[in-house]
Structures are given as structure tokens and as C-alpha cells.
Amino acid sequence: MENYLSIFTEYNIPGAFWVNIQLTFWAAIGALVLGTVLALLRISPVASFRAIGSSYVNLVRNTPLTIIILFAVLALYGQLGFTLGGDFQANFFRLSVLGLAVYHAAFVCEAIRSGVNTVPLGQAEAARAIGLGFMPAARLIILPQAFRGAIVPLGNTLIALIKNSTVAAVGSVATESSSVMKSMIEFRADIVIPIFLTFAIGFVIIVIPVGLVTTWLSKKLAVAR
Amino acid sequence: MSASILFDTPGPKARRRILMINIVGAIIALGVVAWIFFGLAGKGQMKPEQWDDFVQASTWKNYLLPGLVNTLKAAILGIIGSVIFGLVFGVGRLSQNKLINGFCTVIVEFFRAVPVLLMIVFFNVFFARSLELPGDTALWAVVAALVFYNGSVVAELVRSGVHNLPKGQREAGIAIGLTRGMSLRHIEIPQALVAMLPALIGQFVVILKDSALGYIISFNELLFFARTYSSPNGNVLQALIVTAVIFILINFTLSKIAEMVSKRLSSRVKKSKDAPAELVGAPAGALAAGSVDSAEKDPNNPGV
Numbered sequence: 001m002e003n004y005l006s007i008f009t010e011y012n013i014p015g016a017f018w019v020n021i022q023l024t025f026w027a028a029i030g031a032l033v034l035g036t037v038l039a040l041l042r043i044s045p046v047a048s049f050r051a052i053g054s055s056y057v058n059l060v061r062n063t064p065l066t067i068i069i070l071f072a073v074l075a076l077y078g079q080l081g082f083t084l085g086g087d088f089q090a091n092f093f094r095l096s097v098l099g100l101a102v103y104h105a106a107f108v109c110e111a112i113r114s115g116v117n118t119v120p121l122g123q124a125e126a127a128r129a130i131g132l133g134f135m136p137a138a139r140l141i142i143l144p145q146a147f148r149g150a151i152v153p154l155g156n157t158l159i160a161l162i163k164n165s166t167v168a169a170v171g172s173v174a175t176e177s178s179s180v181m182k183s184m185i186e187f188r189a190d191i192v193i194p195i196f197l198t199f200a201i202g203f204v205i206i207v208i209p210v211g212l213v214t215t216w217l218s219k220k221l222a223v224a225r
Numbered sequence: 226m227s228a229s230i231l232f233d234t235p236g237p238k239a240r241r242r243i244l245m246i247n248i249v250g251a252i253i254a255l256g257v258v259a260w261i262f263f264g265l266a267g268k269g270q271m272k273p274e275q276w277d278d279f280v281q282a283s284t285w286k287n288y289l290l291p292g293l294v295n296t297l298k299a300a301i302l303g304i305i306g307s308v309i310f311g312l313v314f315g316v317g318r319l320s321q322n323k324l325i326n327g328f329c330t331v332i333v334e335f336f337r338a339v340p341v342l343l344m345i346v347f348f349n350v351f352f353a354r355s356l357e358l359p360g361d362t363a364l365w366a367v368v369a370a371l372v373f374y375n376g377s378v379v380a381e382l383v384r385s386g387v388h389n390l391p392k393g394q395r396e397a398g399i400a401i402g403l404t405r406g407m408s409l410r411h412i413e414i415p416q417a418l419v420a421m422l423p424a425l426i427g428q429f430v431v432i433l434k435d436s437a438l439g440y441i442i443s444f445n446e447l448l449f450f451a452r453t454y455s456s457p458n459g460n461v462l463q464a465l466i467v468t469a470v471i472f473i474l475i476n477f478t479l480s481k482i483a484e485m486v487s488k489r490l491s492s493r494v495k496k497s498k499d500a501p502a503e504l505v506g507a508p509a510g511a512l513a514a515g516s517v518d519s520a521e522k523d524p525n526n527p528g529v
Contacts, residue, residue: 045232046243048250062430062476063469064437067448071469074452075462080268134232163340170441178342178441185350192354196347200339207338 004194011184016177017202023097023165023176028158030101035108036143042113043142045134053109060106065164069099069171089173096171100164107157115150116142120225148221155214159207177202265462275460279467284454292450293471299364299436299446303371304429310372311379312414318384319409329380336377342438344370349442363444367436375432382424386417423487430476430483437472447471 007013041053060068072095076082084094119142127137147154166178173179181199185192235243265271278284317329336344348366352358358365390413398408440448448468455464 045235046246046250048247048254052250052254058477058480059473062434062473062480064434064448064472066437066440067465067469067472070440070448070452071462071465075465079270079459079462080265128233159338163338166340166342167438169342178340178346181343182346185347189350189354192347192351196343196351199343200335203340203343204335204338208334 004191007184007188007191007195007198011180013177013180013198013202016175016180017206019173019176020162020165020168021206023093023100023168023173024158024162026097027100027104027165028161030097031104031108031157031161034101034105036112038105038109039112039116039146040138040143042109043116043138057106057109060103061110063103065099065103065167066170068103069096069167072096072099073171089175092172093168096168096173099171100161100168104157104161104164107160108154111150111153111157112143112146114153115146115148118149118223119145145223148223151214151218151221155210155218158214159210162207162210163203270462275458275463278454278458278460279463288450288454289447289467289471292445292447295364295444296433296436296446296448299367299371299439299444300429300433302364302368303375303432303436306368306372307375307379307428307432308425310376311383314376314380315383315387316409316414318380319387321405333377333380336373337381339374341370341374341435342441344373345438345442361445363439363442366442367439367444367446370438371432371435374435375428378428378431379425382421382428383414383417386421387413389420390416419490422490423483426479426483426486430479433476433479434472 038053038056041049042057044050044053073092077091077095083091084098085091086094123141123145124137127141132140166176168176169179169182177199181195184195188195233239262271279289314329314333317325318333320326320329345366348369349363352362352365352369387409394412394416395405395408398412399405403411436446437448439446440452443449451464451468452461455461
């Protein structure tokens with residue numbers, strides 16, 4: 001037991017989770033903005049915009065996140081010299097956030113599109129009947145209802161993003177939890193299972209409330225029809 | 226999406242305007258592609274010697290194909306394992322025995338909340354230290370992690386598939402004298418499996434993508450080989466693009482199969498009654514897999 005408790009003083013475990021939360025926070029903002037733009041492109045009347053949106057989604061959704069983050073770190077930074085400022089560590093952190101945002105934007109786009117699918121036809125017809133064009137109708141009528149209808153898939157994407165923030169390990173973010181756990185179990189062979197369970201339960205504690213809040217919000221914000 | 230309902234059928238003026246914007250959009254898209262291409266060329270990344278490695282037989286024979294074989298090996302073992310795990314725990318969660326039900330619920334919820342990468346890292350060390358496994362420990366670590374995570378997702382698919390069947394199916398089974406378990410085995414699960422097939426194939430895409438996480442524990446899969454090969458040659462960027470294209474092609478094919486299956490099944494699977502008939506921008510067949518929860522049916526489950 002003492003042996004186990006010593007890991008909490010030797011390693012900064014809450015700090016490792018904090019790094020994951022920060023990665024998630026910034027990537028979620030980026031993914032939400034990019035995903036909304038992509039969703040707008042995908043429902044627009046202009047065929048070439050729709051094609052741009054759907055090619056992005058189909059390409060990114062089918063690529064492993066590991067490749068996307070490796071690409072940001074090894075290709076963008078390592079081979080092309082592209083940096084996002086800050087010192088060495090901050091740069092890797094930001095590149096990983098970029099990779100996470102680019103990847104999850106495709107799923108945010110699909111979540112919002114599924115939200116658009118919950119909006120009844122009459123809403124769009126009414127919007128047109130009062131003379132709104134595509135953008136005003138989307139901004140004032142369709143998207144607000146679509147977001148409320150998309151809470152469950154958006155919440156699922158957020159949960160996936162929280163878990164996927166561990167993949168920043170390939171982006172050389174050595175302070176996040178999977179990297180910390182890796183070095184811990186390599187040095188403390190006697191307590192491999194307790195260390196894994198500590199981190200696993202940490203994620204359960206973060207993820208389950210998000211799921212509960214999502215369910216609660218989706219009920220609370222459901223559009224009465 | 227052919228005739229989205231978000232906008233009226235355009236008249237002559239709007240058609241002209243759309244044509245204009247369309248051309249502008251196409252030019253922007255081409256511009257971005259050209260910008261990337263010339264940007265790369267400007268940085269000296271478009272030299273033929275950096276790319277021609279990937280058209281040489283030896284590169285494929287010694288690196289990419291063995292990597293792809295290992296990736297597919299992990300993915301196929303992961304798929305088989307997840308389906309078995311999912312069936313066992315999905316049925317367990319439908320059990321009326323509180324103990325079995327509770328146990329399966331805890332297991333499924335736990336493994337759905339733990340990042341796959343964490344499991345891969347753990348199993349890799351755990352297997353190496355505690356178990357004598359034949360062959361490559363890293364492969365088994367990747368497969369185990371894939372099975373525990375994706376199996377839990379499949380278990381939820383099985384459960385929601387059975388829950389969404391019309392109640393009459395089970396009642397009919399019980400009326401002809403089947404026990405609850407027999408009705409599950411002979412009547413409900415076969416139908417649920419058909420209904421969840423598109424979502425299940427979507428999950429295979431997730432498994433294939435997740436197998437690339439093995440890179441982190443130096444499992445000899447496609448991405449790892451691509452990296453090992455390209456590092457000394459200074460064409461990591463090119464190798465990553467080629468690897469991504471291989472993954473995209475396989476996954477795109479799988480997604481298309483899922484779409485086809487879901488279209489073919491839409492006639493066979495009973496839609497839930499309260500599904501609204503007309504929705505903004507609903508593509509034909511969007512509700513095809515209507516018998517699985519909307520959250521679960523989405524084949525876009527963002528694995529890794």
C-alpha cells in the first residue's frame with residue numbers, strides 16, 4: 001500500500017490529467033468552429049462548397065488520428081519547419097491541439113448535420129416564406145435548432161476527444177497522462193496493475209459526468225415538437 | 226442531399242448566381258490544392274527522389290506490405306474478438322439476473338471510458354512481464370485493447386438493437402412457449418444483428434484506425450514501418466501521406482459497404498413509428514438504420 005501511495009508523491013498525476021483537459025479544451029473550441037463551418041458548407045446550395053465539405057470529412061474521418069498528429073509534429077514541424085510559437089514544449093502542445101482539432105472537426109460536422117436532420121421541414125419552409133435567404137435562415141432558424149438536436153452526438157464527440165487527447169503522446173507532449181503512465185509502469189514493475197487502474201479510473205471520473213451532463217442537456221434543451 | 230430543403234429550387238437568376246459562386250468555390254478549392262503543392266515544392270518536398278521510393282517494389286515488399294499485413298492481422302483479430310466480446314456482454318446486459326447484468330454493465334461502461342492508448346501501453350508491459358504469449362507481445366497488446374474497447378461498443382449496439390425491436394417479437398416468442406433466453410437467442414438477437422450491421426461495419430473502421438496506435442509501443446504495423454523506412458531517407462512527410470492514403474482507401478471501402486448494407490436493409494428492418502417522415506436535408510435512407518439508437522447508429526463514432 002505504501003508502495004502504491006508513493007507514486008502520488010513521485011509523479012504529478014493530477015497534473016498529467018490537467019494537461020489532457022487543456023488539450024481537450026483548446027481542441028474542442030477549434031473543432032467546434034471548424035466543424036460548424038464544414039457543416040454549413042455541406043448543406044449549402046453551392047455544389048462545389050458541398051464537395052469541399054464532404055471531401056474534408058471523408059478524408060479526415062478515415063485517417064487514423066495517430067497519423068494526423070504525427071504529420072503535424074514530424075512533417076509540418078520536423079520537415080517543413082512550421083511552428084506555432086512558444087518554446088519547444090508549447091510548440092508540440094499546440095501542434096497536437098491542431099491535429100486533434102482537425103481530426104474531430106470532421107465528427108463535429110457530422111454531428112451538426114445529424115442535428116440539422118432533426119429540424120422539421122416546415123421550419124425551413126417558414127423561414128423562406130418570411131423572405132430569409134440561405135445564411136439568415138441557417139443562422140436564425142436552422143442552426144439553433146440543429147445544435148439543440150445535436151447535443152448527444154456532440155457530447156459523444158467530446159468524450160472521444162477527451163480520450164483521444166492521450167494520443168498527443170505521439171506529438172511529444174510528454175506531460176500528458178498516457179506518457180506519464182508509460183514511464184511509471186516501466187519503472188515500477190511491482191505495481192503495474194494499480195497504476196493502470198489509477199489512470200483508467202481517472203478517465204472514468206472525467207468521462208462519466210460528461211456523459212451524464214450530455215444526457216441531461218439533451219433532454220433539457222430538446223426542442224418541443 | 227440532391228434537393229436540400231434548405232433552399233428553394235433556384236430560378237434563372239439564382240442559378241446564375243449559384244454558378245458564379247460554384248466557380249469561385251471550385252477555384253478556391255483548386256487554389257488550396259495548388260498552394261499546398263507549390264508550398265511543398267517550394268520547400269523542396271516535391272523532388273521525384275522523395276516520392277519514387279513508393280513506386281519501387283522493394284519498398285513495398287520490405288516495408289509497406291509487411292506493415293499492412295500486421296495492421297490487418299491486428300484489425301481482423303480485433304474485429305473477431307470484439308464481436309464475440311460484444312455478443313457475450315451485450316446478452317449479459319440483457320440478462321434478468323441482477324448480478325450478471327450489473328457485472329456486464331460495469332465492465333462495458335468501464336472499458337468504454339478508458340482511452341484505448343492507455344490500455345495498449347498497459348497490456349504491452351503487463352503481457353511482457355506476466356504472461357508467456359506466443360509471437361509478438363505488442364500485437365497481443367494492441368488486439369487486447371481493441372477487443373476490450375470496441376467489444377464494449379459492440380455490446381451496446383447489441384443491447385440497443387434488441388431494445389429497439391418491436392415488443393411484439395418477444396411477446397410472440399413467449400406466447401409460443403419459448404423461455405426468455407430462447408426468445409433472445411432465436412428471435413431477437415438475429416434481428417438485432419441484422420439491424421446493427423451498418424453500425425457494426427462502421428465500428429470496423431474504428432478498429433482499423435485504432436490499430437495505428439500500436440505505433441506508440443513499436444508494434445510493427447504499417448505506420449511504424451513507414452516511419453522506420455522514411456526517417457533515414459528524409460521523406461517522412463511523403464511516407465505519412467502514402468500511409469494515410471492506404472488507410473483512407475481501406476476505410477472508405479468499408480464505409481461504402483456499410484452504406485450499401487444500410488440501404489439494402491432499410492426495406493427489411495422495421496422503422497420505429499415515431500420517426501418523422503420529412504426532415505430538413507435528410508438524405509434518402511438516413512433513417513435506414515432506424516432500429517439502432519441515434520447515438521449508437523452513427524457510424525462516425527470518432528475512435529482514433
